[in-house]
Every structure is written in C-alpha cells, then in structure tokens.
Amino acid sequence: MKTKYILVVTFILISFSSWAQRSLFDGVNMTIDTLSINTPYSDFGPAIIEDELVFLSFSEKDGKKSDNQNKVFYDLYSTSLNAFGEVVSDRSRMGSVVSKYHEGPLAYCANTGELFLTQSNWQNPQEENMVFIKKNIRLGIVVYEKSGTSWQLKERLPFNSSEYSVAHPTISVTGDTLIFVSDMPGGSGETDLYYTVRTADGWSDPVNLGPKVNSGGQEMFPFLNTDGTLVFSSDGFGGAGKLDLFYIKFPILASSQRATFTGDINSPADDFGMVVHNNQQSGYFASNRADGMGSDDIYFVRFEDYVFDVITMSSKTKEILAGAHVNIIDEEGRVAASGSTNDEGRLEVKLEGNTSYTLVATNEEYMEKVLDLNMADQTNFVDGNLEVFLDPEFAFKGQVVDIMGNVPIPDALLTVSDGTKVDSILTDDKGTFRYNLESDKKYRVEVAAYNYFGTEIEFNTMGMDMGVFDYLIQLYSLDAGSRIALKNIYYDFGEWNLRPEGKRELDRLAKVLEEYPDIQIILESHTDSRGTDEYNMELSNKRSEAANDYLISKGISARRIDWVGFGETQLVNDCDGSIPCTEEQHYENRRTVVEIRKSKVTRRAKGNIFYF
Structure with missing residues (x-):
C-alpha cells in the first residue's frame, strides 16, 4: 500500500433494518486468483456498479506514466463482468466521473441512484491550480447522481473538513446509513470507522463504531455485505501482515464479539479493500503481496461454498413456519442438505456455488413446495437468505x-x-x-x-x-348379507324411469357383478308415503323391475338378480303423512336398495341395513 488513504469503491446490497446473522466468511472454502486488468503500477479499490467492476489506477499524465507515482492522480477505471463475477472485457477509463483531483473511493446505492465518492477536499478554490504534491490536501466525500449518461454533483457531506479527512464511504441499500473512515479528533487511533444516518433533516453527526472495530492503529476500507457483514482493513489488531482484513456483524451490538480475522485471505503483505459481488459467490480485494504484477494488484476471490438460511413461511399469512422439512437435491440426485426449520423458521444450509439444486419443502397442512435453485442466480435470495413460501393445503x-x-x-x-x-x-x-x-x-x-x-x-x-x-x-x-342403498338411485315423483345419475350407479353395480361372478343380489325399491298403498306397491315394483332390466341390458344374467317392491312400508324418515315434509325429505324415500344374497364369503354380521 503506497498512500495513507488508498481509494476504494464499494457496492452495497443490504437493508440496514434487516441484516442477517451470518457472515459469508464463516466456514467457507475459497480460491484466490489475480486479474488481467492489473498493470505494473498500482491497481486497487475494486467495486461493483451494476454489471461492472470499477477500480482505481494511476492515470496517464501528458500521455505518459510518471516514474514517480506521487506526482500523478488516481482515476477510476472499469471493466465488464459476467454473472459469475469474472472479468470479460478490457479496462477503460471512466471519463464521466473523472476530475482533475484524486478520486475514490465511492459507494453506489442502487436504491437511490447515488454515488458517494471520495475526492480531494479543496477548501480554497485559489489552491486548485497548485501542484497536488506540495499541498497537504484532505479528503472529503461528495455525492453524485445520474443525469442521462453522466454523473452530476448533488451535495458534499456536511462533516467534510479542511482539518481532517473523511473518506472510504459504504452505503446501506436504503441509502440512509453511511460508514466511512476519518482521522477526525477523538478517535481511537490514526484512523477510525464512523457511521452517519440520513434523515429528513440531513445527515446526522458521525458516530464512532467503537473498540470492537477501531484500534490504536489504522482502520480503513469498510464494506457492508448483503449478509450483514462489515468488512474492513486494520493494522491495529495484529494479524498476518501489515493491513489485514477483518469482519464483524453490523449493526454492532453490546453482545457483539470483537472483529474477526479473515485468515484464508490475508497474507504477510497489505490486504485491503474487500468487496463482494452481487452473486455472493465471488469478490475482490487489493494486495501488494509478492506474487503480484505491480505495487498493488486486484485479486479475484471465488467462494466455493455458500452458506445461507432457508426460511419457510406461509404464502397466505406470511407467518413463519417452524418445523418445515427441507430436502435439497443436487443434479446427481444426491441429498446435498436436509433438515427441519427451527422455531424461527430457519434452516442453515451450505451449498457449492455456481451449482444447480432442487429444493423440496414440506409442512403439515401445507402443499409441497419445489424450487429450482441455481446458485449462480441470487435473485431468489433476500438479505442473503432464501425465503420459501408454502401454499396452505389445497x-x-x-x-x-x-x-x-x-x-x-x-x-x-x-x-x-x-x-x-x-x-x-x-x-x-x-x-x-x-x-x-x-x-x-x-x-x-x-x-x-x-x-x-x-x-x-x-x-x-x-x-x-x-x-x-x-x-x-x-x-x-361384498360379503353375503350386505344391504347397500345404491347412491343416486332416486326417482321423480310418480315415476319409475331411471335418472342419469341412477344409471351411473347401476353401471358400477354391473361392473361389480362382472368382477365377482359368484354374487347374487335382490333389488328392493321404495316409494314415499304419498298415494295409496296399492299404488305405491305397484310403483315400487316397477322401479325394481326397471333397475333389473337395466342390469340385464348390461350383460348380467337374470338368474343372478331378484327384484321386489316394498311401497311405502320402509320409510327412511318420519314422512309418513302425519307431519309436514319437504320435497327433499320425500325424495329420500324414493330409492332402491341392493342386498347381496350370495357370495363366496358370509358377512361377519347380518341383519343390519346401512346407507350412505
């Protein structure tokens, strides 16, 4: 690292009010590679704005690179990225935000469309034409907003000062919480991390993040990740080298532990400016370690594993579903993760990045939920978690x-x-x-x-x-002795013709008689209480005969069927003429019952009549 305030760009995808409780760096395997965008000079400060990697590099002066790096300016460059975070284009200078000052770091808020950019903080306009190296110029944070294809200055942060530097911004996804670096009076060491909150009245006074982050040395390059991790560099906590990368959960609580050392990334050299790609499976940082191309180089980190919570909820009420069972199957059909969600509806899962899976979630009284889970696509993840909505059982x-x-x-x-x-x-x-x-x-x-x-x-x-x-x-x-009230074998008043639904029930009976050739039956038909006894007896006989004839027309032998009518002698309710009854109540009595007289099996109990 060549300067006290190395300029770094950050990209935030996090909601200040709903950060998760796990870090991307916890128990995750990773690989580290250099990038083709590096030069023999100093390249650092990686950041992501939409689908581009933005970084800082020494600019050309009069068409040439200076042999003395302190006599030139840092400017912003960019290159295109694919969905996996890999560089897919050459580097190009970002002329739309380049000024005649040192530039960077910046933080981009997608929600507000703002850039929070660190620039040389010229307090006296008459000093602008003086050689930079001869002035002790402080750094300040300015805010730009998009205007067409260019960026226009919107405001300067109110706590910028000519007495100290304010730099290295990182912003929450809502655009209302800013973390930055400053050497303002009252800090713990050379530089500390602070935060400020934007309200209707403007930005609040800066608040020091305290001893769990700040030491007696330098804390710089903050980055807020979507999983709630605040990553920063420090030389005051001890580690592998000079500046090392640390992380802690943000907001920082009284119960929070001191910042944790990211051992798999740090080296004996300076390691700083860590940012994470939108896909949460790759990231970038700068280092002046011995195997680099220049004095500072940008390195690409690929997180081989991705740790997150599956959260199960009701799609109707949006309430948490505890005890839901989750299975995640890989492309080979093997179970990659399995378990039940806890009382908070959460199940911690660790999967390989850039791999496809199938998630199956089940819960009592809810329908099974099946999701195709492509780990290269983070659109299904909310604050680093996968929310799975189960539909109430239909x-x-x-x-x-x-x-x-x-x-x-x-x-x-x-x-x-x-x-x-x-x-x-x-x-x-x-x-x-x-x-x-x-x-x-x-x-x-x-x-x-x-x-x-x-x-x-x-x-x-x-x-x-x-x-x-x-x-x-x-x-x-179908045992001998069973008496079955055929469903839907009802008749219109004074009629014996079969209704369509009655024919469907007799078709079922005909099929049973075909499948069980030893069964013999008797058909018993009934009427309601209206009409004379003689008329009803004749009517019931005609109804039984109509059912008998229909079965014979379906190929059932007449020798297997007897039929009889009982008139109004076996009513199923109290509608015997002594009380008023509805048409529906009378309708229930106009029916046909089948009794199984012979079968291979004798019924366990006889003499009982059962109706649907």
Whole structure:
C-alpha cells in the first residue's frame, strides 16, 4: 500500500433494518486468483456498479506514466463482468466521473441512484491550480447522481473538513446509513470507522463504531455485505501482515464479539479493500503481496461454498413456519442438505456455488413446495437468505374404511378426474390418502377396493380459497348379507324411469357383478308415503323391475338378480303423512336398495341395513 488513504469503491446490497446473522466468511472454502486488468503500477479499490467492476489506477499524465507515482492522480477505471463475477472485457477509463483531483473511493446505492465518492477536499478554490504534491490536501466525500449518461454533483457531506479527512464511504441499500473512515479528533487511533444516518433533516453527526472495530492503529476500507457483514482493513489488531482484513456483524451490538480475522485471505503483505459481488459467490480485494504484477494488484476471490438460511413461511399469512422439512437435491440426485426449520423458521444450509439444486419443502397442512435453485442466480435470495413460501393445503384427503367398524382399507384405488386429466392414487396401510387440488376445477373421484362396493364423490373448487376437502369414505363389503342403498338411485315423483345419475350407479353395480361372478343380489325399491298403498306397491315394483332390466341390458344374467317392491312400508324418515315434509325429505324415500344374497364369503354380521 503506497498512500495513507488508498481509494476504494464499494457496492452495497443490504437493508440496514434487516441484516442477517451470518457472515459469508464463516466456514467457507475459497480460491484466490489475480486479474488481467492489473498493470505494473498500482491497481486497487475494486467495486461493483451494476454489471461492472470499477477500480482505481494511476492515470496517464501528458500521455505518459510518471516514474514517480506521487506526482500523478488516481482515476477510476472499469471493466465488464459476467454473472459469475469474472472479468470479460478490457479496462477503460471512466471519463464521466473523472476530475482533475484524486478520486475514490465511492459507494453506489442502487436504491437511490447515488454515488458517494471520495475526492480531494479543496477548501480554497485559489489552491486548485497548485501542484497536488506540495499541498497537504484532505479528503472529503461528495455525492453524485445520474443525469442521462453522466454523473452530476448533488451535495458534499456536511462533516467534510479542511482539518481532517473523511473518506472510504459504504452505503446501506436504503441509502440512509453511511460508514466511512476519518482521522477526525477523538478517535481511537490514526484512523477510525464512523457511521452517519440520513434523515429528513440531513445527515446526522458521525458516530464512532467503537473498540470492537477501531484500534490504536489504522482502520480503513469498510464494506457492508448483503449478509450483514462489515468488512474492513486494520493494522491495529495484529494479524498476518501489515493491513489485514477483518469482519464483524453490523449493526454492532453490546453482545457483539470483537472483529474477526479473515485468515484464508490475508497474507504477510497489505490486504485491503474487500468487496463482494452481487452473486455472493465471488469478490475482490487489493494486495501488494509478492506474487503480484505491480505495487498493488486486484485479486479475484471465488467462494466455493455458500452458506445461507432457508426460511419457510406461509404464502397466505406470511407467518413463519417452524418445523418445515427441507430436502435439497443436487443434479446427481444426491441429498446435498436436509433438515427441519427451527422455531424461527430457519434452516442453515451450505451449498457449492455456481451449482444447480432442487429444493423440496414440506409442512403439515401445507402443499409441497419445489424450487429450482441455481446458485449462480441470487435473485431468489433476500438479505442473503432464501425465503420459501408454502401454499396452505389445497387438497382432497381423508380415509377409506369398511363401514362395519370403520376398519381402514389399504390399497383402495381413487381415480381423480378434473375434466382435463385423470390421476390415480392408492390409500396407505392406514387407509389414508391425499391429493393436491387446483383452483376453479370440478372434480369427480371414483373409489374402488377389492371385495368392496365402490362409490363416487363430486366436488369443485370454483372460486374457493385454499383449503382441505376432508372425507371419511365408508365402503360396503361384498360379503353375503350386505344391504347397500345404491347412491343416486332416486326417482321423480310418480315415476319409475331411471335418472342419469341412477344409471351411473347401476353401471358400477354391473361392473361389480362382472368382477365377482359368484354374487347374487335382490333389488328392493321404495316409494314415499304419498298415494295409496296399492299404488305405491305397484310403483315400487316397477322401479325394481326397471333397475333389473337395466342390469340385464348390461350383460348380467337374470338368474343372478331378484327384484321386489316394498311401497311405502320402509320409510327412511318420519314422512309418513302425519307431519309436514319437504320435497327433499320425500325424495329420500324414493330409492332402491341392493342386498347381496350370495357370495363366496358370509358377512361377519347380518341383519343390519346401512346407507350412505
């Protein structure tokens, strides 16, 4: 390092109010390489503005480089970066912000579109034409804003002074918290780190960051990373060499530990000006270590691992979901990370950078969430964390049981149709099932099981909020003695013609009789209480006969079917004419029941009549 105030550029992507609790440098493997933009002179102060790496270098004077570096100015240069943070173009001078003074460092706030730039702080305009090296010029921070394709001066920070330097700015993503370096009176050492907050009334008075950051030596080059890490250089805490890189969580609390040494990056030489790429998987710093091209060079750091928290939340309420299970699968199908979120809905994960994964998150009463996770793309990360929103369960679920004692029926087949596709699911050993639904759909579910008479369920999700359709589906066994009220075999008043839904139920019965050729049945039809006894008896016989004829038309032998009518003698409710009843109540009595008279198996209990 060749000057007391080396100029560095920083780029911030962090919200002051919501910084995370982990550092990018904790337990992460990394590799370090030099960059092609370096020259035999001093190149340092890397920064990122959008998709460019901006850095500082000695400018040419009269078309030549000076042999005496103290007689020339530092200017800003840039080069293009790809998504991985790799340099993909030659360096070029940034003429839009270059002045006749020393320039840098600067911090860019994407939220406000401002540049916070360190420049030579000329307090007396008459001194501008004097040779720089002959004046003890202080440094100050000025603010620029974009105007078309150029930058225009907006303001100078109110605490700039001709008595001391104010330099090395780094700004929060909201643009309201600035950290900088100064040798103003009252500090701990030669230079300290300070912060100031912007309010409606302007910038607050600078506040020293205290002994957990500042020492009796020099603290410089602050950088706020998206994971809440404040990185800076110091020669006052001891380390591998002269200036070394340290980090600490920001804001700095009473419980905070002293700044931590970044051992994997530091060398016996000066190491300073660390910044991290937007992708959080690479970064840059400057060093005058022995293997460089010039006096100071910029080095490229690739973080091989990326440590972050998966945070599970409800997509509907945005509340934290504790206990959600998370599996992360790599491209080879191997489990790269697995676990359950804690009481704060967090699960710490460590993955390889620039790699693709599949994340699967599940939680009780929520739908499974599957995310493609490309570690080269940080757009899914918020403050360095991955927020996973689970949709409240929108499902058809329940249990299929034998109606005799509600005994679970495993391996029952449910065929689910929404009019455009058909899916099949099986119940587990407890007879339970679950199927994810979609909004604005009409569903029909056919339920079947071995040695059971199946059934059908219809429902729709038209205009509904997410929720659960929870069913206890009771099936009748096909044992001898079972009496089953055929679902939907109802008749219009005074009619015996089969309705369409009744035909569908008889089709189910015909299929059962085909699959179980030993079964013999009797069809029993009923009427409501209106009409004479004689009329109702005749009507019920016609209804049974109509059902019998329909089954025969489907290929079932007449020898396997008996039929009978019971008129109004077996009502299912109290609508016997003694009390007023609705049409719907009378409708329930106009029905057909099937009794299984013969089967391979004798029913466990006889004499009971069961209805859906």
